[in-house]
Amino acid sequence: MNNVVNYSGKRKPTGQRSAISHNSVIQPHDYLFRMGEKLDGIYMLNSGSVKLFRTTESGEEYITGFCASGDLIGLDALVDGVSRTSAVALDTSNISMIPFNTIVRGGDRFDYQKFIHQIGATLNRENDHTMMLSQRTADRRLAWFLIEYADGLASRGLCPTEFSLPMTRTDIAIFLGLAVETVCRELATLCDEGIVKKNRRRIEILDMARLRSISRGEVCADKLAKEIRSAA
Amino acid sequence: MNNVVNYSGKRKPTGQRSAISHNSVIQPHDYLFRMGEKLDGIYMLNSGSVKLFRTTESGEEYITGFCASGDLIGLDALVDGVSRTSAVALDTSNISMIPFNTIVRGGDRFDYQKFIHQIGATLNRENDHTMMLSQRTADRRLAWFLIEYADGLASRGLCPTEFSLPMTRTDIAIFLGLAVETVCRELATLCDEGIVKKNRRRIEILDMARLRSISRGEVCADKLAKEIRSAA
DNA sequence: CGCGTTTTTGATCTAACTCAAGCTTTGTGG
């Protein structure tokens, strides 16, 4: 499992620490901030993608979310200014910061309404993630993940059926609470059934309707595979 | 699995719907609001306990959290005024409401700072819940649950080692992403090892240190049980 | 007191984990 040291060891010196004042660009593997760090405000992702995660003392990594353009990062620091989460860029990303002062006092042209709205959205996404992790089969989890990602793209006006995932299979596995091998296998199953096409990180969704019904638990992804087995 | 109809069917007419203006009392099984309902603001729980949950079209129930005094309820409605979550009282509870207007405009004596703080705290709790659900054994989940509950009591100045749980075993199971039977069995194991004492909903924690180390995954709750088996 | 709900325990089964190993891609240094 990757840990903080790994990443920090191999990244370029760019963006070493969060000296972000207003607008800045960070490179893949650069940290926006690390868990336990005091933040100066909330970050807003303008482009690229960021992974949010925590590591326990014993080195277990937990991924709490993947962020894309428009998302707020560091909301959990609202409690006392310190984030319990680390944020690392997966792609080259453009980021701006909203200082805590602005948030608390309601600064110049800070869109408060929108900020509150985003908090609700974040909370809802967390809830969805939680629901997915409770008592669900691997095929549903993966289907859910792909749909979430596709929907996110669609809401940003991008193509929801053909895209490139910014994260590794291991990241997906951790996020979904599964083993890497399980993610690979389930993805392979979806391909076998003609629901998606994959080429490494590149994903093409061929049958969105079926993918959604798998996600809802109406049908099982391994249905075909099982039918073949039982026929034998 | 319990669903909305069950609860609504057997509750007394009190507090039928959320006509809560400022301060009110609701009885066990009364709904504060149901998923999809338009809220007038965010609720604050002053005493008692409330369960937050969602149900899918297919009737699956997911519990996103249990609230106790001091908690804000309905934050997910900040996105558009509608909550995707249902809130039902587990005990007789005292509740007040902060209208959206007050939140957005920053009314009279609305403690904005505290509000923002609470949002961060809620987000963190969600994250903890998510982490627990990702890749953890049943014994760790249950230990985590008991500790969370105990810590919550402690932070409210109540006794953290002897308490009565307001929710059913089934609720705990759903919240932890486990089967009811598993929750019962793991609780029984904890009792066998002298870590907790139980009498139905009544819980007494005898060895908090050991419970915490189980929660961290340092030791396995079924260790003893296994040692006995392997000795045979 | 009888009935429905909740809790508990037992037996069996299976989905997903773990371990193992090969393959592919990416990155690095000579």
Add this chain to the structure above:
DNA sequence: CCACAAAGCTTGAGTTAGATCAAAAACGCG
């Protein structure tokens, strides 16, 4: 520019933690 190393991805075989099914006991309520 090529070779080697490291990371990432994939597939197979065997094991196991926890789900499911079944059923009894313990409450609590009308």
